[in-house]
Amino acid sequence: MLQNPNLPHRKTSCFSCGLRELCLPVGLEEDEINTLDSLINLWCKIRRGGYLYRAGMDFQSIYIVRSGFFKTYVLHEDGREQVTGFHMPGEMLGLEAISTDVHTCHAVALENSEICEIPFTRLEEIGRDIPSLMHHFHKIMSRKIVHNHEAIVLLGGMKARERLSTLLLNLSDRFAKLGYSSSNFNLCMTREEIGSYLGLKLETVSRAFSRLQKDGLIKINSKSVQLNNISWLKQRSRGNFHVTEKIVEGAELQ
């Protein structure tokens, strides 16, 4: 159907793509690395607001975020958008399209980003020669399912502040894994996008932020967040709101 208008693609090595360490940490032989290099020979830049793919586009490749930040969302019949995920460097996008050979969600860059493109048929071919690579790919797909389950638990049962705490902790973890601070980071999504992901209205998100700040758990300054006490926040994300009292009167926040 539609074709991805992003161009031009430029060749680069597997190393400069940053792919190996981030996404395919399997023990490979020297010649296997070369094979792998030939696999991931495309990348492109996408600027803030640009689409990596749109629902309805033909599926050709899966993508790995090299730098930047993406959101994926599906569009309801009535025009409402449901954010299905936020995506950081090292994460794979487009896996949902394998089932029908057509993308079923939209992927848009929330800041200027770079992505690696992996033609999927090439991945399957090379996977035949490098079983550990194929197996690692299966793990990545499976992890996506686990993440979705976590989102379902969040949406199915949690209260507003639990949802927000859970998201903040999740982002915190992922920033930490990338070597960034786990307690200080910038949200590059709007309150509305956060709300869509959490199944809440933007006003509710804003109030939840305010409340967490009032309780001394976080500090927010529009887009920048500081987590004052991650372990207390974890309690909160599990519904233990009664510990709040202790927090308010509690010891200094580090």
Add this chain to the structure above:
Amino acid sequence: MLQNPNLPHRKTSCFSCGLRELCLPVGLEEDEINTLDSLINLWCKIRRGGYLYRAGMDFQSIYIVRSGFFKTYVLHEDGREQVTGFHMPGEMLGLEAISTDVHTCHAVALENSEICEIPFTRLEEIGRDIPSLMHHFHKIMSRKIVHNHEAIVLLGGMKARERLSTLLLNLSDRFAKLGYSSSNFNLCMTREEIGSYLGLKLETVSRAFSRLQKDGLIKINSKSVQLNNISWLKQRSRGNFHVTEKIVEGAELQ
């Protein structure tokens, strides 16, 4: 960690497993079918209430429902259970465990069931020799992700009656694909389990059922459901509640 206590396993052929048509509809050569037969040589019966696997158990195999009905759920810290899916014959279970080699959710039979077991390492091995089989497996995993997205859309934005309508239509579709009636079927799950899946309390589910019945869209008799007008129900599942009026006064229900 834990081991699956289900036993004994018995050998059977691929044909009797019913696997070929349901789950792996790929064009295979004769010798490939034999290879495949050697892959799927285990099955077992699980009676109503029995567990196929539990969270924490080692991952060895993926499973295909041969007959019966399963639910999968994850357990929250506070003991709340979140149903993540209902599973009918032909559907694959256990995919979420590939990522960590440990199951992260529970799978329990809602009625007496039979399942096929596929040792996952064998599947990966044989997939190397039969690329179309491997590719089909990737499609199945991908479809799981799409289904999860659908659940996320449901939980993230829909009203109670939209959610229930969506579930009923989804079950209807899946029964139809199995050759059963799309308008008359039995729910083998409780209102509480439905509620957990839909992110609602059981009372709300019950009221939603009653309301859909009052509006003439369905007929319920405890566990048995009759969908009177699927296209109107589809409108409902998309939030068009105003068509209700027409339905109530509307023409005869077929």
Add this chain to the structure above:
DNA sequence: GTTTAATTTTGGTCTAAGTCAAATTCCCGA
């Protein structure tokens, strides 16, 4: 750097769904 537009916060009301409780029906085992 100023103007404008977009985003965020906060307040006030309303409603869908949660909670509590009681009545009814269903279903399983003796």
Add this chain to the structure above:
DNA sequence: TCGGGAATTTGACTTAGACCAAAATTAAAC
């Protein structure tokens, strides 16, 4: 066939979060 426990329905009340609106802050465009 009967009895008892579970599941379901329905009612009355409460509440978290949606909805509406206005002010305040931030970001973007010129």
